[in-house]
Amino acid sequence: MPGFIPDILTTIAMIGCAYTVTGAVLAGRWRAPPPPRRDARAWPSITMLKPLYGPEPDLAAKLNGFLDQDYPGAIAMLCGVADPADPALASVPARAVRMVSAARHGSNAKVSNLVNMSGAADGDILILSDSDMIVPRDYASRVVAALEAPGVGAVTLPYAGLGETGGWSRMAAAGISWGFLPGVMVGLATGMAKPCMGSTIALRRETLDAIGGFARFGDLLADDHAIGAAVREQGLSVAVPPLIVTHGCTETGLRALVAHELRWNATVRMLDPAGYAGSLVTHPLAWALIAWIAGAGGWVLAAAIACRLILAARIDYVVGRRTAPLWWLPARDLLSFGIAVAAFFTRRVDWRGARLHMADDGRMTAETETH
Known part of the structure; x- marks a missing residue:
């Protein structure tokens, strides 16, 4: 050689x-400062959008975590499924609204779910997030405070991994915490990353309308990334405040882990081939x-x-x-x-x-x- x-x-x-x-x-740097305190009447109302599919470990606790917030304003939650027999419905909190609709708006089932829910969402601010996310009690306050900064059109958050179903799920969590999360940190610090992630996307109703609603993204695999790009097209930024939320990993074997991560990597490669090669x-x-x-x-x-x-x-x-x-x-x-x-x-x-x-x-x- x-x-x-x-x-x-x-x-x-x-x-x-x-x-x-x-x-x-x-x-x-990712040590969150205390959230701002304001008069309760000044906090906008929030509608949490939760597209669900199938059973997940501790799903009820995860959903309740988005409702049990130290937030002075009103919080509502819409949980959507496509199948009335979906076992996820059994975990929906009594305080949340269940929405069942099989109407399809493209190949992306998650986006179809969001389209079906969005018409019933009446909060000043919409916060959509994946069903496997776990958040702290000051989550809503921090997200809303970041969204109200001048020039901000959406807020997203990085996430760490938490294994919930044994060794393989912990191995999957390690890939997120020790690989993905540092990449986001470095990318943000150098200006090379412009993330918008399914862990959290918060935006005002008028911003969603301005970018064409969720239906615009019905055939896209990387819908979260595309939503961020559409917000930036409006001349607005996507803020990433110093708050790390948690992704609950549920992989029970090597095959499931590889399938999940291969989909994620292939999506990133598709979006930015040169950047992915460099990574x-x-x-x-x-x-x-x-x-x-x-x-x-x-x-x-x-x-x-x-x-x-x-x-x-x-x-x-x-x-x-x-x-x-x-x-x-x-x-x-x-x-x-x-x-x-x-x-x-x-x-x-x-x-x-x-x-x-x-x-x-x-x-x-x-x-x-x-x-």
């Missing part, structure tokens, strides 16, 4: 280490291992492992819990790298019972309809 190849691989690994250390430093450098442990196999010194591998362990420990400290055993990190990192590479060759993904074909323009077609 030519002698320059180990040097190139070592350089890539060191760039990844620098990225990792930057993420560890930036993590300290491969953010996997220093994998590059260091390849460099070591190619003949580089063992110090490269040791440095990459040390940097990644520091970042994982730092993230766990910031979110206030151990995501997974730190000794899992090498296996988790190599799995993440493998999935990242596989996403370059993925054109079909599984999503909630449907097999979807992904087009280069971000649109999707369902090969098997969800029942």
Whole structure:
């Protein structure tokens, strides 16, 4: 093997280490200040939109968490399903409104659900979020305060992972907390990321109307990203306040974990092919291992492992819990790298019972309809 190849691989690994250390430093910024206090009459009303599908662990507790808020204004919740026999309905709080409608508005079942719910949402502010999210009691206050800043059209939030169903779910959570979350932090700090995530999208009713309503996004797989882009087209920003919420991971096996993460990676690759290719450098442990196999010194591998362990420990400290055993990190990192590479060759993904074909323009077609 030519002698320059180990040097190139070592350089890539060191760039990844620098990225990792930057993420560890930036993590300290995500300490939320106390939420502002105002007169109760000044707080706008909120409608929480919750598209549901199928059973989930602790779903009732998660939904109640969005209602049990230290928020002076009125909060309502709409929970929508497409099937009246959907088991998720059993977990809907009594205080929430159940909406059942099978009307389809494109290939994206979640967006169809949102379209069906949005007509009944009468809050000043709409907050949509995935059903697997867990939020603190000051969530609503912080989101509304961020939305009311000048020039802000929407608010979104980064999230950490929490394993809820055993070892594989903790491995999935580690991928979020130790991989995805630092990437968001670095991307925001450098201005390279313009996120809008399904963890939270808060916007005013007039903003939603101005961007064409939810129906505009009915055939898009990355609907959350597209909503953010549409808000920015109006000359408004998408704010990301210093609050990290939690994604409950429920994977029970390797196959489910890979299918979920492959869909996510393929979506990111579809949205930004060049940026996604560049993001491969953010996997220093994998590059260091390849460099070591190619003949580089063992110090490269040791440095990459040390940097990644520091970042994982730092993230766990910031979110206030151990995501997974730190000794899992090498296996988790190599799995993440493998999935990242596989996403370059993925054109079909599984999503909630449907097999979807992904087009280069971000649109999707369902090969098997969800029942």
